[in-house]
Amino acid sequence: MSTATVTGMRGPLAGIRVLDTTGVVVGPVATLILAEQGADVIKIEPPEGDLMRRLGGRPRKPGMSPKFLHFNRNKRSIALDLKSAEGREVMQRLVATADVFVSNMRPRALQSLGLTFAAMAAVNPRIVHCTISGFALGGPYAGAPAYDTIIQGLSGVAACHAEVLGEPRFAPFVLTDHLVGIVAAQAICAALLGRERTGVGEAIEVPMFENAAAFVLSEHLDQRTFEPDGHMGDPRIMTPDARPLQTSDGYICVSANTDVQARAFFDAIGRPELKNDPRFTSVTARLAHVRDYFAVRAEAMLTRTTAEWVEILRRHDVPAMPYHTLQTLLDDPQLRGSGVLTEEIQKNDDDQEETMLGLRHPNRYSNTGVPESRLAPRFGEHGDAILAELGFGPEDRRRLSGRAADAAE
Amino acid sequence: MSTATVTGMRGPLAGIRVLDTTGVVVGPVATLILAEQGADVIKIEPPEGDLMRRLGGRPRKPGMSPKFLHFNRNKRSIALDLKSAEGREVMQRLVATADVFVSNMRPRALQSLGLTFAAMAAVNPRIVHCTISGFALGGPYAGAPAYDTIIQGLSGVAACHAEVLGEPRFAPFVLTDHLVGIVAAQAICAALLGRERTGVGEAIEVPMFENAAAFVLSEHLDQRTFEPDGHMGDPRIMTPDARPLQTSDGYICVSANTDVQARAFFDAIGRPELKNDPRFTSVTARLAHVRDYFAVRAEAMLTRTTAEWVEILRRHDVPAMPYHTLQTLLDDPQLRGSGVLTEEIQKNDDDQEETMLGLRHPNRYSNTGVPESRLAPRFGEHGDAILAELGFGPEDRRRLSGRAADAAE
Missing domain, CATH: 3.40.50.10540 (Crotonobetainyl-coa:carnitine coa-transferase; domain 1)
Incomplete structure (x- = not known):
């Protein structure tokens, strides 16, 4: 050329x-x-x-x-x-x-x-x-x-x-x-x-x-990287609770992995006391109690509509978006x-x-x-x-x- | 440069x-x-x-x-x-x-x-x-x-x-x-x-x-490509039967989509009469009867071990490989x-x-x-x-x- x-x-x-x-x-x-x-x-x-x-x-x-x-x-x-x-x-x-x-x-x-x-x-x-x-x-x-x-x-x-x-x-x-x-x-x-x-x-x-x-394997070698008996599989992904969360009228996707996001999430759902819960105060703690953390999230989301939660979470700077079916995806204004x-x-x-x-x-x-x-x-x-x-x-x-x-x- | x-x-x-x-x-x-x-x-x-x-x-x-x-x-x-x-x-x-x-x-x-x-x-x-x-x-x-x-x-x-x-x-x-x-x-x-x-x-x-x-969408627009009410989702992929098949001691993956492969598969499982079954004689026919076709496959695989089937299917030129867990994958000789x-x-x-x-x-x-x-x-x-x-x-x-x-x- x-x-x-x-x-x-x-x-x-x-x-x-x-x-x-x-x-x-x-x-x-x-x-x-x-x-x-x-x-x-x-x-x-x-x-x-x-x-x-x-x-x-x-x-x-x-x-x-x-x-x-x-x-x-x-x-x-x-x-x-x-x-x-x-x-x-x-x-x-x-x-x-x-x-x-x-x-x-x-x-x-x-x-x-x-x-x-x-x-x-x-x-x-x-x-x-x-x-x-x-x-x-x-x-x-x-x-x-x-x-x-x-x-x-x-x-x-x-x-x-x-x-x-x-x-x-x-x-x-x-x-x-x-x-x-x-x-x-x-x-x-x-x-x-x-x-x-x-x-x-x-x-x-x-x-x-x-x-x-x-x-x-780049995602899931995990502890097997270091030890012959080490655990494989990223635990945040391999849990059955990692899924779009049901709301009162559909599903929503929420991502709150950093400390700042997790604290903002507890505020957004009206449970500020969880910010001091030792299970949830750090990335390491939330990873060790990933099922508890995901259970809190799943329970909270059931109480309002997807649109309400997207709006509330956005106000608290917690990343969230609605879940699309293949049909609703076709009408997405961004797409x-x-x-x-x-x-x-x-x-x-x-x-x-x-x-x-x-x-x-x-x-x-x-x-x-x-x-x-x-x-x-x-x-x-x-x-x-x-x-x-x-x-x-x-x-x-x-x-x-x-x-x-x-x-x- | x-x-x-x-x-x-x-x-x-x-x-x-x-x-x-x-x-x-x-x-x-x-x-x-x-x-x-x-x-x-x-x-x-x-x-x-x-x-x-x-x-x-x-x-x-x-x-x-x-x-x-x-x-x-x-x-x-x-x-x-x-x-x-x-x-x-x-x-x-x-x-x-x-x-x-x-x-x-x-x-x-x-x-x-x-x-x-x-x-x-x-x-x-x-x-x-x-x-x-x-x-x-x-x-x-x-x-x-x-x-x-x-x-x-x-x-x-x-x-x-x-x-x-x-x-x-x-x-x-x-x-x-x-x-x-x-x-x-x-x-x-x-x-x-x-x-x-x-x-x-x-x-x-x-x-x-x-x-x-x-x-x-490139995979799943399907009939929606042409018609506002057209069906979305590739039916061969969206069926719950598209999965690794259970054998007598594990799982196997079989791919038999072309006519030649489908016929060879019926021979391999000892059911040559299915070669003339109108549900299975062409790509279009098998697609229309995909659940039946997959059910025949699933039933047959239960009768032998994974290694036996891999060997038999290979002899019949039907693409097949064992299923790996994350653990067995690490010992795969090709990898x-x-x-x-x-x-x-x-x-x-x-x-x-x-x-x-x-x-x-x-x-x-x-x-x-x-x-x-x-x-x-x-x-x-x-x-x-x-x-x-x-x-x-x-x-x-x-x-x-x-x-x-x-x-x-």
Whole structure:
């Protein structure tokens, strides 16, 4: 990337080209972030298309499931059969133009398709080659298939739920896919920055299991950090009493962890005598009596409405907010006001329109901004345009697009 | 960053300097990632130190709680009272040398301390100025205090648990803090890449609530994407039956979502007739009969041990892994083998030793690598060294460190 004079609000990653062969969630989450920050993300779909086109909830238009729409906006799509000679021919040219390649293929598949870092670096030594894997190479599970629920069960995510609920449960999200997708986007940008210093690209590996386990353990190693028999699990989080508190008409979330907040809370609920209760006078004391402390809070909140408590607690400088259901969240004035949730008409590049409730990148960049939001692509939508950019003439494009069009059916 | 000839395994972000005034979780998670990737993260602690030194579980040495250790390795610490003339004097010089500034202060605090982007850019136009906020500026909640549980309750995280469990619960992690910390590290790297193109830094804002809500809704808008009365919540996730399955001696996690996997699963459990059951013949059919499908799975798993099923399912190419408790996770051969969980002796820069169970950066970079891991810093540990690097002479250092030393007590 040279220091250009043109800036404009095209996003911090304008000028970066990303080749994305991933599907479903973890890879598409990674490249969604890059696309929203202005990278040209070329979604290379196999002949059957990204599975998420069909698996992501009932679509309104064929191949455009809700999750597919939410995880693939601002990307371009080309259909390529990477096993065919035509697919490889196009891929070879794409690699020469790209800054980043993202896949979740195993080493053997990368090898057989000619998509290893070594093969790509021979053509383009500046490429950053990111493999999102289930398990780090070299370990006993390397190459084993990884799905979100399997990683949740193996990495301690389900175990943390067991600590609170008494039985293993999954988080109610594709948590590890979604999380590791963000991790991968970060690692890719770090490697691109490294390239600015070293002048060359590199291969990076982002393993789901190891990232998920590090996420869980950094919070919950607790005393096991120091002692082989030490207790695991943050006691303030693992208690069943850590939850939104019931009010007379709903639920409220209250956070009063510091001494100042705890004292203000006792004043707010009209129990100032508790400020001198030895169970509650310090962080350490409240931690040792966390169930008593949470019980006091739960009991107090039952006596008034959520709105009354939010108002009273705010007056006492105790952090508190109402609890939202998924439905009430959609009407939240902060969320609507921020532009993150919008009901605009979306267009893709051939002016196909879609009126839908959609999401936007939540972060703000004062100078580079973010590019205008574009609808997730139809399968193969940008194939012809991309081939033209790569210098394929009309005849080659017919030959290559013909194959893509066949596959789309 | 100039293209230097030295590369070495110092991490993709070697040469990047980050000034970090944050504490507790969200900010320290962001700068932990940058530090592990080789950035020089200078943790600027207030006179009382990062609250997490005391709030992050019982410490073995004063001010070194488990969570503090896990979220602050590879950083340097200097104690600075940013409200004092001395603190501002040091900060001014630090800003001139830095690539990134991270805070979670509100605009008014940044203003009063002279730490706005405008003030910094006047000294150092290349600085990337990142504010991690609770709520995006301009919205009705802007400036309201934000804590993880409050954001979980407001953003739909707790509501997703209610869909499965029947009542609102928090995720058993400081999920939104931890998640948005990773998001902030990504946004910072994107802005640094933008700087390579534009030649100047910028102010970025990373709001917790908006990021958490986008995370939840991208998965669960479902039919509400299209229709005002459309159903929300991914039905395969929101069913109480989506959980690790009980075996005769523990739990197992099985993922069989594609047609090929579902058919192989019916073979593996000795019920091939279900391959032709109209409830289970396609993704759409299994989604419509998700409770029936999950009930078949749950019933079958009860009949053998976890190890037996893992072996049988593996033979049938059905993705499956055992469920780990937090305790068994620590013995996992993949996790231990990967080096992500280690029991090494850690040293900090004055050779103070700490034998502890610690974590390492999970991702791999073939060329830039990651720097050697360093123990989280003692409070103000690097103050004198940093002042010397900034060109403060012995007398100034005594004057400035004296103040820091007072504060540390």
